[in-house]
Amino acid sequence: MPVFVPDPSAASPSDWAACRATIRAGSKSFFAASMLLPPKVRVSAYGLYAFCRLSDDAVDAAGGNRGASLARLERRLTAALAGRPADHPADRALAEVLARHTIPEALPRALLEGFAWDLEGRRYDTLSDLAAYAARVAGTVGAMMTLVMGVRDADALARACDLGVAMQLTNIARDVGEDARAGRLYLPRNWLDAAGIDPGAFLADPRLSPGLQRVVADLLTAAAELYARAEPGIAALPLGCRPAIRAAGTIYAEIGRAVEVNGLDSVTRRARVSGAHKARLLARAVLPASRAPGLSAPPLPETAFLVEAVLHHPVLASRRLPPWWNVSGQVVRVLDLIEVLEERDAFRRSAPS
Known part of the structure; x- marks a missing residue:
């Protein structure tokens, strides 16, 4: 029986979770609004935001080496567009979002x-x-x-x-x-x-x-x-x-x-x-x-x-992943449920008996 080996460049559930953590820490306003999005759209939004945040932070931290910092971002974007993202959750998520939604x-x-x-x-x-x-x-x-x-x-x-x-x-x-x-x-x-x-x-x-x-x-x-x-x-x-x-x-x-x-x-x-x-x-x-x-x-x-x-950007037929492999939306749903349960448990522990 053939063994399915996941593409190491594909975004994993932990990558999407890291992107979600980025938006939650970086913008309370966007995070709050994003919770109203359908799960599949929300996941892609997290991926976009994570790369934008990473890029913005890289620019802010560039100091005197600004040209090199921007050049690195350009190379990372080029790699993501080519489907060979850098080894970082935001890069893998971005590559998947760009390809999945045919973003020029x-x-x-x-x-x-x-x-x-x-x-x-x-x-x-x-x-x-x-x-x-x-x-x-x-x-x-x-x-x-x-x-x-x-x-x-x-x-x-x-x-x-x-x-x-x-x-x-x-x-x-x-x-x-x-x-x-x-x-x-x-x-x-x-x-x-x-x-x-x-x-x-x-x-x-x-x-x-x-x-x-x-x-x-x-x-x-x-x-x-x-x-x-x-x-x-x-x-x-x-x-x-x-x-x-x-x-x-x-x-x-x-x-x-x-x-x-x-x-x-x-x-x-x-x-x-x-x-x-x-x-x-x-x-x-x-x-x-x-x-x-x-x-x-x-x-x-x-x-x-x-x-x-x-x-003017051609829209090609997207390559669909098997339903059992496309777990991004389910991951976010589980994370949200865990967060609610943890908060509920914390409330119960702090409540007077």
């Missing part, structure tokens, strides 16, 4: 290009320039997630990219002080000029000012417009995937509102959304929503290349 190379390459812009310390003169950066580091993720959910429609992809860019603009508005103290400044230079803020002086001594508050407010307005543009795209997704994506957008939009509640002070304060409030937003995301108009709006000029990359 241009999308993860654009993501690394955005990280390269970070390493260069690139500044952005206009909101359009900033949107081009956001398209790479976040719009790419929105597009890849849309493919993971089995949707390749141009309009749905455009709206997913809108959502990714909106989230990135929210991140930037929230992290102005933190970024400045790390030597990074993403706010559009022409907005800073209009507010009377010298970029060099601000980086040397980040301080809140009325001018900076106006810039942060304008950035949140731009993000709000993109959240509204993205909303019609949710109805174009599979029914089971809609609550998670709605939850992710809602939670991030709420971060923007928390910045406003903080008096638009992103220098000395960090906006947060409490766990209880996130739970309420997650519960609300499960409720059916009315279909919003605007699905067919053209993509942003800065994200159009991502949509085109998908439309």
